Structures are given as structure tokens and as C-alpha cells.
Amino acid sequence: MSRQLILDLPLRQSQGREDFFVAPANALALATLDAPESWPQGRMLLIGPEGAGKSHLAQIWADTQGAPVMSAEELTDEAAPDLVRAGAVVVEDAERVAESAATQAALFHLHNLMLAERGRLLLTARSAPRDWGLSLPDLLSRMSATANVRIEPPDDALLSAVLVKLFADRQIAVPAALIPWLVTRMDRSLATARQLVAALDARALSENRAITRSLAAEVLDTLG
Incomplete structure (x- = not known):
């Protein structure tokens, strides 16, 4: 399978109040x-x-x-x-x-x-x-x-919202069921969420693959 060239382009990250998910944390x-x-x-x-x-x-x-x-x-x-x-x-x-x-x-x-x-x-x-x-x-x-x-450690709702936002910032559409699947398997850290989404994006682009549970499992193994 051919590998695609990945351009390190700056991301548009939404920083408005409407983009901030309020959670107990x-x-x-x-x-x-x-x-x-x-x-x-x-x-x-x-x-x-x-x-x-x-x-x-x-x-x-x-x-x-x-x-x-x-x-x-x-x-x-x-x-x-x-x-x-x-x-x-x-x-x-x-x-x-x-x-x-x-x-x-x-x-x-x-x-x-x-x-x-x-x-x-x-x-x-x-x-x-x-x-x-x-x-x-x-x-x-x-x-x-x-x-x-x-700011306290994130709960499931906050981690889910952050993952959704991070994927949206990169204009990536993922199956809705993937978000709770990731939340139950990743380290409970928003920094990890950023690292995970970036790694999934890079891997999907380089291998011309869709972001699925199979790909996510492979990436999670590398982050662990």
C-alpha cells in the first residue's frame, strides 16, 4: 500500500466559549x-x-x-x-x-x-x-x-467531548461508537486525548486507512 506525504499544517482550534464543554471537572x-x-x-x-x-x-x-x-x-x-x-x-x-x-x-x-x-x-x-x-x-x-x-481530572463526558472536538478541529469524521470505545481504553488525560487523535490522524493518512476500532487499537498499543 502506498504511503501518503503528511504535511505538518497548523490546526484551527476553536477557542470560543461556545466550544468549551462544561463538566464537573x-x-x-x-x-x-x-x-x-x-x-x-x-x-x-x-x-x-x-x-x-x-x-x-x-x-x-x-x-x-x-x-x-x-x-x-x-x-x-x-x-x-x-x-x-x-x-x-x-x-x-x-x-x-x-x-x-x-x-x-x-x-x-x-x-x-x-x-x-x-x-x-x-x-x-x-x-x-x-x-x-x-x-x-x-x-x-x-x-x-x-x-x-x-481543573480536576476529566470524567467520561468531558473526555468524550474533547475527543469529538479534537477530531472536528482536524475535520475528521469518525463513527460515533468509536468515542466511548476510546474513552474506556485510553489514559484518563486530556493530554493523552490530544496525542491519541494526532496519532490516529497521522496513521490514517500515512496508510490511507479509515479511522476504525482496528486502527485505534493499533495506535493505542503504540501509546501504551
Whole structure:
């Protein structure tokens, strides 16, 4: 069987509120982000594992607030005043500020400016600040005092919805019965769901095969 050339094209991932599936695992996080006026000192840390939907939730919040979204490693002291003028800021992967003294100092500066101007600061991270490896004591103190909300491990309904969305983002039609079949056999992780759908897409394209239970079983074996 001939193999097809696979082009590594960027995917269109829907990040609107209408594309966010609300489940017990993320309902509290969504409700918390929907009420920023209740955040202590205008700060909130959204914690969850890789692929849990933190970026999607953060983008929904950023859209409602008109907030710029920055990755932690992009932070600089020089950028902080412009970010503060927006009135609300999202810092993604906040744990990565620990990679350098400069980014730690920049986040500390941004935090203090946002507090002084009564702006709102949303941070996302995979773990609590005590696990980031921060070397700046004042920043560790500020981050540890920041209110947080967690995205919990996904249930069957959320995993199913995410699989459906991931296939749709790639414009792939799969049998409806395949989704619950995958959910009962895959690791219970949204990161695994992304990896699985990407692997199924690549395998189906390279071998010119439809995505069936047989192909899915083969791919699951390779991921295990």
C-alpha cells in the first residue's frame, strides 16, 4: 500500500466559549473565571495538568476582559507598564518564570503594578507555586498568597467531548461508537486525548486507512 506525504499544517482550534464543554471537572474553574470581581486583590491562579483546558478557559476570560495573553517566558520589566494599562492580563505557564531571574523579577513587577492599579491578573500553571522552583522569595510569597482554582481530572463526558472536538478541529469524521470505545481504553488525560487523535490522524493518512476500532487499537498499543 502506498504511503501518503503528511504535511505538518497548523490546526484551527476553536477557542470560543461556545466550544468549551462544561463538566464537573471544570465547572468550578469556569464559574470562578466568570466572576473576577470576587477574586481577592484581583488575582487568580488556574491550576491543571497539561491539556486540561487551561489555555481555552484563559482565552475565554481574556476575550471578555480585553486582556492580552502572555507566556511567562516572554515577560519583561519593560513590557509591564503596557500590560497594566490594559487593565487585565493573562500569564500562561506561570511556572516557567522560574527558568530565569529576569522573568521572576518581571512577574513580581507586573504583579505589584497590577495590584497598585487594581487591575486583574490571571495566571495558569500545572502546579502550585511551591513546586515552581522560584528563587525570588518575595515572588514566592506573592504567588503562594494568590487565590487558586483547579481543573480536576476529566470524567467520561468531558473526555468524550474533547475527543469529538479534537477530531472536528482536524475535520475528521469518525463513527460515533468509536468515542466511548476510546474513552474506556485510553489514559484518563486530556493530554493523552490530544496525542491519541494526532496519532490516529497521522496513521490514517500515512496508510490511507479509515479511522476504525482496528486502527485505534493499533495506535493505542503504540501509546501504551
